Amino acid sequence: MKKLLSTLLFFTLIVAQAQTTVLKGRVLDKNNFPLPGAIIQIELTGDVTTTDFNGFFTLFLEGDQSSTVKISYMGFETIEEVLEPNSGESVEKLFVLTPTVNELSEVIVSGFQSGIVKAMNKQKGDVNVTNVISSDQTGKFPDSNIGDALKRVPGIMMQNDQGEARDIVIRGISPALNSVTINGERMPSAEGDNRRIQMDLIPSDIIQLIEVNKSVTPDMEGDAIGGSVNLVTRSNPNDFRFAATTTYGRNPIREGGQNYNISALIADKISPKLSYAFSGSIYSNDYGSDNVENEFEAEQSLAIVEQQIRRYDVKRTRRSASLNLDYNFDLNNSIYFKSIYNHRDDWENRYKLKIDDIDSESDGTLRVKRETKAGGPGNDYTRLEDQKAYKFALGGEHLLGKLKMDWKYSYAKASEDRPDERYITFEQEEIPYSNIDLTNPRFPKFAISSDYTNPGLYELDEITAENKSTFEIHNSFRMNFTLPYNNNSDQLKFGFKFNGKEKERDNIFYEYTDNFNYSSMNDVTYSDVSIDSYNAGSYNSGIFTTKEFLGGLTLTNGELVLDEFIDGNYEANEDISAFYAMITDQLGEKTKVILGARIEGTNINFKGYEFESEEDETLADVTSTSGSDDYVNVLPNLTIQHNFSDKFVVNAAYTNTIARPDYFQLVPYRIVDTDNERITEGNPGLEPTESVNFDLTAEYFFSSVGLISAGFFSKNLSNFTYRYSTQGYSYNNASWTYRQTRNGGDASINGFEVTLQSKLNFLPGFLGNLSIFSNYTFTDTETEFIDQSRTDLPLVGAVENIFNVSLSYESEKLFARASLHSSDDNLFEVGDNIYEDIYYDAQTFVDINAAYKLTDKIKLIAEIKNLTDQPLRFYQGLEERTFQVEYYDLNWNIGLRIEL
CATH class of the missing domain: 2.60.40.1120 (Carboxypeptidase-like, regulatory domain)
Incomplete structure (x- = not known):
């Protein structure tokens, strides 16, 4: 450390003497x-x-x-x-x-076009391969959260949850291999089993600019195989600005379904030294989803093992705020404070009809279970999922002669709490059924005896409740030094970063069935929750215990059910230390080169549990396990940009990146399930996935604000992770099923993408006001397994074809745009054989939005989303075998935007 400080002091003294x-x-x-x-x-x-x-x-x-x-x-x-x-x-x-x-x-640049122009200029100036969206451009798409805005970017697909974009796929590469940062810092995850930030937590209202880095440089974090998305919040205004938006809309999927959004921005430079920017947003959405899930036999047939018909009623509320302060001591020294806070509550009721124990060969009977999910009175009889993610950062920039030093300390936390989550289930066994209607094999339907609608024939199966809690904390500090040499275009940059992470999941589960003596559903309050226009098919949910009855029960002296929660509980502590150095050199007037490397050292300690279902009855019986691992990754980097002209730019990059295993995959837990003869284990020996990447992109920018581009990318992965499963594991002198996440062999990803963005002002008349934005990405993957003979599988999460197109019209007062996003199906989970593989199905979204300028300060805005009623759909093995399908219907809103 003394040698480092002496070297920095020497640099400072040398550069301070230069008379510049x-x-x-x-x-x-x-x-x-x-x-x-x-x-x-x-x-x-x-x-x-x-x-x-x-x-x-x-x-x-x-x-x-x-x-x-x-x-x-x-x-x-x-x-x-x-x-x-x-x-x-x-x-x-x-x-x-x-x-x-x-x-x-x-x-050339109108008010509606300004965001697009800023994004294109930023993209053109970046040496690495990037795509950029400015806040103005984000506002032109019908996007309430950042995930929905991102799916318009070339090569981006979003995986949805409850109708909103949540997890990001970059160039066909799964969310586990990508990263999201806010103002350059990785955000923690609110979920317990992965490292991903939930994009539906973040509204687009509080973000100034989105930068999708498809290749990284040494001063960026190295865990970004597919790419890194950086969200930049608003800061450092030059004068006073106020803007506010309010919208109201409807969700036809539920009677009375509605949504509203209120957002505001206020920013000002209140003195030559001090400025602030505050953004806030409140969003509420009453809606629901119609869901059907099936499990098929592990062979090429339509024989169903289990079917579930689910009705969800959801109210989602999202509150977000960002406050940024900038203070300049003088021209050479400044500090800043940046903060962002996101809080999302999902109040949900679920009514699940489950059909299983199907005997199709002897007596033609099945079992039906009716389960209500709700919450206690404190949660308005709904299940509450409370997610938060926030970050506070203090940093500074200092110029010591020619030596620039910048530093930042940040604290970030994400959490998810699900308190007092309750379930009540009634069941009826051996109900006769005549056949399964396979007229449309995607929507199989049982023809069941009318007995299954009789509440008097249903017996109490169980009453349970659980509490779930997860949090992750990041404490990070970084320092960078930049020193120009030769001229302003050439510079040496080096620095270090430390990030200490803490992750914990603590769940608990109780059963209360023996405390209640209900002989049938007639002893409880029930209602029919069937919907005439059920989007997921002609299914009737039927009768269920009401949420008010379940939520009003007094639940005390429950029996702890270890196998429902103990395997998921864990603690993890991870420290990452990174050092990098890079030079940026201008070779002549047209070529710029970045050459450098990043070294990241990782140390992780974790604690889990080993559970034997036949032997462990109390928490005291469960064995605590622990483990640790450490490793170092060296990530060399060469990035080149060549300007053939002021309009034609080529970027090339050779980079090395990694993806660390999810925390839960590393935890040394062990679950011995005697009833199902199955053993599931964590894997503390998992290694990070490593990737050697090559990117080549050529972009030509039009004078009339537009571009045409083409790019090629290639990635060679080693140690990718997948779920290993075998039914031939020897245990207790029998053949059991064994499951564990393991490292695979090698994988390759190759693909290309093309983009066209242009005004169509060569067309006659009003058609000259049209503009087009389109992009297409193709990705091909190959994998090699170590512990499995199957070599014909693509990489999990890899999407072969992604296509976006939007057509907009702009006049002096009117802006209107229709957007289409389409993406192929992709492998979601590897099963024991090809008929048990789960695929995320293809999807196509169509959205329309418009803005009309009432005055120079006020706009009327409107949008319609999901005109195709695109469901979330998975299939098992064969495309016609629906594993899960969930519909959300379209939704619309209208409102006003004021800018001062």
Whole structure:
């Protein structure tokens, strides 16, 4: 450490003696909005730099001669300004650009187009392979959360939960191999079994810019095989700004289903030194979903082992806020505080009709179970899922001569609590059925005797309750140093980061059946929850115990049921230490090279439980287990950008990235299930998945604001993870089923993507107001297993074809857009054979949104989402065998947006 500090002091003394003029500049548009990705060039030396997210840049002007600074930005007029030397001093300068006017005296960049232009300029200036969406552009799509906005990006598919986009697939690569950061820092996960942040926690209202990094540089975190999504919150305004949006809409899937959203932004630079930006959002959605699930036999047939018909009634409320403060001590020293808070509550009731124990060969009977899920009176008789994710960061930037130092400490926490979650189940056995209607094999339906609707024939099966709690905490500190050499375009950058993580899941489960003597459903309050227009098919749910009756029960002196929760409880502590160094070198006027490496060391300790179902009766009987692991990854990096012209840019990258196993996969738990003759174990020996990546992208930018691009990517993976399963495991002198997550062999991912974004102003008349945005991504994967003979499987989560297209119309007052997103099916889970593999089915979404300018300050906005009524669907082995299908119907809203 002493040697490091001495070296930094030496650098500081050397660079402080150079007699240079430090230009601290900012580039804005005429509305005082920052222009990210603007190109700043000193004509005398040819030095080039670009502006950051907030339009800032720093240049060092050598000697005592005047310098001409040229600033260019696609869609805006280029400006030049002569700066006189001010040796040894820092100079602050503001540059304001005006939109380009074409030969017909038309402004190239209109108000509706401004977000698209900012995104394209930022993307053009990035040396690595990126796609960018600005906050303006996000607002043009019908997207209430960031996940929905992201599915418009080339190569992006979102996996849905309860009708909203939650997990991100990048270039056909599963969510487990991608990462999400907020202002450059990885966010913890609110879920207990993975590392992913839930994208439906974050509204688009509080985000300024989304940057999808498909290739990384050494100063970025290395756990991003598919890519890294960076969400940038609003900060550092140049003057006062206020904006507010309010919308109201309906959800036809439920009678009385409605949604509303209220969001606001207020920001100001209240002195030359201090500025703030606050964003807030409240979103409420009363809706539901119609669900059917089937399990088929492990062979090529339509024989059903189990069927479930589920009705969900959901109220989702999301509250989010972001407060950012910036303070400048002087031109060379500044600090900032950034915060983001997201809180989502899901109040849910579920009514599940379960058909199993099907005897199709002898007497033609089956069993029916009717289960109500609810919560206690404190949760309004609903099951509450309470998720939070928040982060606070304090950082600073300091210029010591030519040496720039920046640092940041951040604290982040994510949690999920599900208190007093209750279930009551009644069952009736040996109900006669005549046949299964397979007219439409995707929607099989049993023809059951009318006895299954008689409440007097149902006996109490069980009454249970559980409490679930999960949290993850990140404490991180990073420091970076940047030193220019030769000129402004060449620089050495190095730094370090420490991230300490803590994860814990603590669930508990009780049964109360013996405390109640209900002889049939006639002893409880019940109601018919069937829906005439059930979206998932012509199914009738029938009668169920009401949520008020279940929630009103006094549940005391329950029996602990270990096998329902003990295997899921664990603790994990992970420390990641990272060091990197990189040089950015301008080779001539057209080529820029980044060369460097990142070293990440990981140390993890974990605690789990070993449970024997035949022997363990109390918590004291359960054996606690522990384990640890540590490893080091060296990640070299070479990134090149070549500008053939100011419109034609080629980016190439050779990178190395990793994906750490999920915490729960590493926990050394062991579950011996005697009833089902099955053993399930964690795997403390799992290694991180490693990937060697190559990316090549060519982009041509149109003068009229647009682009056409094509890219190729290749990834070679080792040690990918998959679920190993065998039915030939020897235990207790018998053949049992054994399951464990393991490392596979090697896998390869190859693909390409193309994008076209353009105004169609060559068309006659009003058609010249149309614009098109489209992209297509193809991904091909191959895998090699170590412990399994199956070699014909694609990589889990890999999507072969992803397609997006949107057509928009824009006039002086009206903006309207229709968007389509389509993606192929993909392998979701590997089963014991091809007929037990689970696939996430293909999906197609169509959304429409519009904005009409009532005045210069007020817009009328409207949107319709999911016009195709696209369900969430999985199938088992064969496409016609529906494993799960869940419908949400379309929804719409209308509202006003005010900007001051």
